[in-house]
């Protein structure tokens with residue numbers, strides 16, 4: 460687990476590291492001379508409160524708006540507590556609308572897991588983060604965009620752009636031009652809606668191509684610590700290699716393991732085996748639909 464204190468990423472950006480214990484994503488604050496924009500609202504009131512309390516210790520403009528990278532619960536449920544104008548893509552607003560009137564009791568969560576609507580992982584994390592008080596207030600974004608939106612925070616410009624991807628159709632990224640930082644939300648993670656997590660070759664390749672358009676020095680994924688340009692290149696090169704191997708071996712798990720191990724000249728790490736499994740699942744899922 461990473462410590463739960465603010466860290467400085469660049470001159471204009473502070474961030475609270477993610478916390479895997481209850482699936483808290485990384486939260487960030489981008490400050491210009493006039494405004495501070497928050498990236499993601501956190502997974503609960505307690506998470507949002509911790510973030511605001513930590514931000515209070517810094518001489519920056521008071522947070523004036525929050526942007527949501529996508530509509531998954533752990534990025535959204537802190538928005539009510541933040542009580543700020545909330546920006547999101549139209550797709551994200553629709554995702555939040557779907558959650559607004561749901562019940563979050565054990566019974567309701569278990570039922571949705573059983574029906575395949577909620578992952579058991581999310582259900583477990585919601586129970587752990589929110590404890591017994593699960594009357595969760597969910598607010599809708601007050602400003603939406605369909606493709607992109609630009610914000611001037613006072614000398615600091617942010618481009619918010621919808622990119623989609625396997626993880627969530629509604630995913631957006633936030634690019635901070637002057638600091639060359641790209642916030643990716645969860646867009647590069649697999650689709651984890653069902654019990655079988657999956658990556659598709661088509662979805663991964665299309666997303667990686669889109670992300671190449673941003674000239675960034677730092678890349679921020681919501682459930683990891685920030686990556687340098689070199690680290691991000693290693694990460695995306697590996698995803699590209701997974702795509703090639705998936706195509707070559709037609710999604711056959713064992714054949715993909717051997718091919719990747721041969722390509723890298725070593726035994727695979729457990730995480731690499733897991734990602735191969737996600738790509739194999741993607742092929743199987745697509746095949747099953749046809």
Ligand SMILES: [Zn+2]
Pocket residue numbers: 529531626627645
């Ligand atoms: Zn997500």
